[in-house]
Amino acid sequence: DIQMTQSPSSLSASVGDSVTITCRASQSISTYLNWYQHKPGTAPKLLIYAASSLQGGAPSRFSGSGSGTDFTLTISSLQPEDFAAYYCQQSYSLPITFGQGTRLEIK
Amino acid sequence: QVQLVQSGAEVKKPGSSVKVSCKASGGTFSSNAISWVRQAPGQGPEWMGGIIPMFGTANYAQKFQGRVTIIADESTTTAYMDLSSLTSEDTAVYYCARDISPDITRPTWFDPWGQGTLVTVSS
Numbered sequence A: 001d002i003q004m005t006q007s008p009s010s011l012s013a014s015v016g017d018s019v020t021i022t023c024r025a026s027q028s029i030s031t032y033l034n035w036y037q038h039k040p041g042t043a044p045k046l047l048i049y050a051a052s053s054l055q056g057g058a059p060s061r062f063s064g065s066g067s068g069t070d071f072t073l074t075i076s077s078l079q080p081e082d083f084a085a086y087y088c089q090q091s092y093s094l095p096i097t098f099g100q101g102t103r104l105e106i107k
Numbered sequence B: 001q002v003q004l005v006q007s008g009a010e011v012k013k014p015g016s017s018v019k020v021s022c023k024a025s026g027g028t029f030s031s032n033a034i035s036w037v038r039q040a041p042g043q044g045p046e047w048m049g050g051i052i053p054m055f056g057t058a059n060y061a062q063k064f065q066g067r068v069t070i071i072a073d074e075s076t077t078t079a080y081m082d083l084s085s086l087t088s089e090d091t092a093v094y095y096c097a098r099d100i101s102p103d104i105t106r107p108t109w110f111d112p113w114g115q116g117t118l119v120t121v122s123s
Helices: none
Strands: A004-007 A010-013 A019-025 A033-038 A045-049 A062-067 A070-075 A085-090 A102-106 B003-006 B010-012 B018-025 B033-039 B046-051 B058-060 B068-073 B078-083 B092-099 B110-113 B117-121
Touching: A004 A085, A010 A019, A019 A033, A019 A085, A019 A102, A033 A062, A045 A062, A045 B110, A070 A085, B003 B092, B003 B110, B010 B018, B018 B033, B018 B092, B018 B117, B033 B068, B033 B078, B033 B110, B046 B068, B046 B078, B058 B068, B078 B092
Parallel strands: A010 A102, B010 B117
Antiparallel strands: A004 A019, A019 A070, A033 A045, A033 A085, A062 A070, A085 A102, B003 B018, B018 B078, B033 B046, B033 B092, B046 B058, B068 B078, B092 B110, B092 B117
């Protein structure tokens, strides 16, 4: 199975800050990497697919980059609604696997 | 716009089974994959398996092989996940999610997700 390692596991930031979350795959996954936002009690929401494509309806302050084994999710100019958990997920091969998540909290 | 609505919370005894449903509306159902993902408290999401309704054959994560059954009813556009021999470690929120891929062995991404079903296993 492909292991997905996210860092940091938690992050404190202020409204208006820019933050970056990283995700590392245990083997090359090309650009088969997706990012989700998850708020408690709600359905996870797709933000970025195929490493860098912004899902329709997702704000343009979210961006993704990377290929191979190293990927990043950047949120520029944090808004109050961005404080949530974020997960990466590989779709290169079965079983589909996710990172352990990054909890973004208000400083 | 596809919407997935799941059945309500369940409380189960150890050793029993649980069946969670996922009703799709507003878009295509038969030709896209439906996967089941669970998230235990304090842990990351975990893919359990998926199915393409029009083909009817499910693919399961090895961890759950023999204990999980995923089926889909095209007539009611509903997918089901049945998990047996429950233990306290199966306490989690269970989600269904659609993958636009028509091939469960070639996944893409999950969008949308159901609202989640909390399954609590307790004696």
